[in-house]
Amino acid sequence: MKAALCPQPGHLTLVDRPAPGSPPPGWVRLAVSHVGICGTDYHIFEGKHPFLEYPRVMGHELSGTVSESGEGVAIRPGTRVVVNPYLSCGTCHACRRGKPNCCINIKVLGVHTDGALCEEILVPAGNLYPADGLSPEAAATVEFLAIGAHAVRRSQAEAGSRALVIGAGPIGLGTALFSRVAGHRVTLLDASAERLAMAAERFGFTEGILAGDSARAAVLAATEDAGFDVVFDATGHAGSMEAAFSFVGHGGTLVLVSVVKDDIRFSDPEFHKREMTLIGSRNATKVDFEHVMAALRAGDVPVEALVTHRTTLDGLPADLPRWAHEKAGLIKAIVTIREN
Structure with missing residues (x-):
């Protein structure tokens, strides 16, 4: 037995x-x-x-x-x-x-x-x-990190892109780490000041925005009013996922890393005027697992x-x-x- x-x-x-x-x-x-x-x-x-x-x-x-x-x-x-x-x-x-x-x-x-x-x-x-x-x-730890690595690969965001990761839980942190590995300039947004402080102390993500009424203004201030090139939502919260559309700059990409049972609604005019790309990201594949293992061996994570x-x-x-x-x-x- x-x-x-x-x-x-x-x-x-x-x-x-x-x-x-x-x-x-x-x-x-x-x-x-x-x-x-x-x-x-x-x-x-x-x-x-x-x-x-x-x-x-x-x-x-x-x-x-x-x-x-x-x-x-x-x-x-x-x-x-x-x-x-x-x-x-x-x-x-x-x-x-x-x-x-x-x-x-x-x-x-x-x-x-x-x-x-x-x-x-x-x-x-x-x-x-x-x-x-x-x-x-x-x-x-490879599997949960591969979730974020897959989302970053799905985004096709180039090195130097300004990236916003919403949600500083394990999946969000994994996404942020592999966004940084990809050469992105990463900012975190979370409802917990404690989590943002921990992300800064443990992983060096010093650019953080606290969720709330002032988040939109903070996003604009961090991007010279342009919005982010790529936004990853890893919250599993429908309200956060809907709000994430407004954080994406013109020509940018929104990647929904987490999934909810709710319907997600957004403004079609705002979506179209940005010519935004919306991407769903689910699980991971062999190439993502191999990428994570290589990053771990190299000390990048x-x-x-x-x-x-x-x-x-x-x-x-x-x-x-x-x-x-x-x-x-x-x-x-x-x-x-x-x-x-």
Whole structure:
């Protein structure tokens, strides 16, 4: 039997479940090492995720070591890996166009199917990327950073562009970091002065705007009344996403990194007179994971500043409920399943 952590809304329970058998052809058995906790996991815990059936083993930000390979798999046991948690069908229209991140039949580990808050998991070998040169903890941050890296790549904004990232949570910070890697001049906007101060202290994002009635004036002051060349909204808040349209300069781009269930409304005349580009960004692809891993190896992304909280599988039933409500100082929490 293997330990796993299954939530019901508002509570977590450690349970035993049968160990997975030998992996089928094209799959591997993975010994899970470290798992990151993200906003989706907090929503699952609180019963707020609209597309999830309980019980569900959470965990989609993970690193591990291959313990057994199925037939036809080249990656060898003992290889430390990063896991792409987006399981695509490979045959739908999106997959055939090279966009498995928005596969029509996508299943995300820890959301549509059981995830990695357990000792072992079976995953397709094609979703594994060797984590050479990365610590197991750093490897567990790759997935959430790839979300931001994908959004920046989708924007096609050139080096030297003035970029505004709205939302200084983990996804927003990841987006800001890879916007900076791309050579953009980055400003953050957030409703929390504490988060803006933390972003300045930990990551050097000294240009910050506090959300509120004066935000529009601050945006104009920061851009000589022109607006930003590219704006990324990573808030998951419909009101913020609607307000973001007014922060984009003429000829600029708005990238919606987060998703909400609400309808998003905007002024068509304002949109058209700017000849604005509106982009949705979903998940990430192999090229984004590889870009993140290269940036981590090069020291362009300070993992030590991102990981603020740590726990174990045994400690998570007590720690996650507290972190769901006590956000002060929290950027990324990591669960150690095993050291390897």
